[in-house]
Amino acid sequence: MSSSLPSEHRALVLVSRESGFQVRTFPTPQPGPGSAVVRIAAAGILPYHRETYNGKRPMPFPTPLVGGFGAIGHIAAVGTDATVLKAGQLVYVDCVIRSRDDPACVFLSAIYEGSSDGSKKLMRDTWRDGTFAEYAKVPLENCIPLDEPSLCDIQGYSLQDLAYMAFLLVPYGGLRDIKLEPGETIIVCPATGFYGSLGVQVAIAMGARVIALGRNEEKLARLKEDIRSRTPGANIETVKTTGDEEKDVTALQAYGSVDAVLDITPSDAAMSTHTRSAIKALRLGGRVSLMGSTKNIAVPEILVNNLTLKGKMMYEREAILQFVKMLERGLFPQGEHFAETKVFQLDDWKEGFDEGAEHNGIGKCVVFAP
Numbered sequence: 001m002s003s004s005l006p007s008e009h010r011a012l013v014l015v016s017r018e019s020g021f022q023v024r025t026f027p028t029p030q031p032g033p034g035s036a037v038v039r040i041a042a043a044g045i046l047p048y049h050r051e052t053y054n055g056k057r058p059m060p061f062p063t064p065l066v067g068g069f070g071a072i073g074h075i076a077a078v079g080t081d082a083t084v085l086k087a088g089q090l091v092y093v094d095c096v097i098r099s100r101d102d103p104a105c106v107f108l109s110a111i112y113e114g115s116s117d118g119s120k121k122l123m124r125d126t127w128r129d130g131t132f133a134e135y136a137k138v139p140l141e142n143c144i145p146l147d148e149p150s151l152c153d154i155q156g157y158s159l160q161d162l163a164y165m166a167f168l169l170v171p172y173g174g175l176r177d178i179k180l181e182p183g184e185t186i187i188v189c190p191a192t193g194f195y196g197s198l199g200v201q202v203a204i205a206m207g208a209r210v211i212a213l214g215r216n217e218e219k220l221a222r223l224k225e226d227i228r229s230r231t232p233g234a235n236i237e238t239v240k241t242t243g244d245e246e247k248d249v250t251a252l253q254a255y256g257s258v259d260a261v262l263d264i265t266p267s268d269a270a271m272s273t274h275t276r277s278a279i280k281a282l283r284l285g286g287r288v289s290l291m292g293s294t295k296n297i298a299v300p301e302i303l304v305n306n307l308t309l310k311g312k313m314m315y316e317r318e319a320i321l322q323f324v325k326m327l328e329r330g331l332f333p334q335g336e337h338f339a340e341t342k343v344f345q346l347d348d349w350k351e352g353f354d355e356g357a358e359h360n361g362i363g364k365c366v367v368f369a370p
């Protein structure tokens, strides 16, 4: 099954955090049972990839390793146990890898080795390398089939633009986990950051009304404009925090009954009162997805209002399949309105990582096209 693979390919290798990246030529990975080899067309660059790999934003992972994140590509070869995936199929390659004999062992390919002995073992010994390469060997279950004629020919997405879905999937994991329904009202806080703003976009695509909570009025206004320019008539309101917890609750409740909260607070804002205000604004029986690093939550309002709080790390495979259905059914902005994508070659890795740190948020995407 691997006869079409070239003998060698190029990959972007982080030799060590101190010495940085090099583009090197390696033997092309070969598929075995439980795996596929994908010809990578576009691999997403995160706003924090640069700092992750240079050690300024410390994340545990082994080196050397081929960098990476979620990617789009065509199956080049599959192991003998593949039953659906075939050479030539367009796929989304996901970065969340779970142990097959213990799903609690989870790590993020090429970014984070996880916290269990099992996840560290799996990343170090078996699935070390990511998608910043011409070819990547990945678990079969991490390849999600995409309907190329529908997405590319009818809806007008380029392969590079499709990599934007890798970013949207993160907040989708939390929104799906708390079963956000069309017509419901959800507070996203803080709404102006990377994952917060994407959370607003995904919640809108799911048919919800969003109250975007943040501390910067100009950024909130820009966010609303970004959303409305891509999704005319989107139900989005904004509330600027004042630092006065109760005042902010009142401002949020001015929009009526609130069903849910997506909290994606970065560690810099761990003690900000926005999470408490958002939770206090919920109706009886409301739900909260905790995806960030808040340390400012109080029990009384959770108890009195019978609230459900759920932590969420990324998402499961079923969530990706569901997300792809949303994309294929046209629930996201079409064609060029989906993403303005900047494309870099592996040799231009420094410029790619720098651009990733700048060009991100709603409708913005940076990729390597190896």
Ligand SMILES: NC(=O)c1ccc[n+]([C@@H]2O[C@H](COP(=O)([O-])OP(=O)(O)OC[C@H]3O[C@@H](n4cnc5c(N)ncnc54)[C@H](OP(=O)(O)O)[C@@H]3O)[C@@H](O)[C@H]2O)c1
Binding pocket: 170, 190, 191, 192, 193, 194, 195, 196, 214, 215, 216, 219, 264, 265, 266, 267, 268, 269, 272, 290, 291, 292, 293, 312, 313, 314, 315
């Ligand atoms: N659960 C998961 O699977 C998962 C996956 C990925 C990331 N995460 C987590 O998600 C969180 C957010 O990541 P991100 O990349 O979106 O972060 P980010 O872009 O750096 O977040 C910036 C946001 O935080 C606000 N902010 C910063 N400092 C603040 C302060 N002192 N008070 C109030 N607001 C403040 C910013 O407001 P301004 O715009 O006004 O500056 C902006 O809205 C992180 O904790 C990350 O670890 C979780």
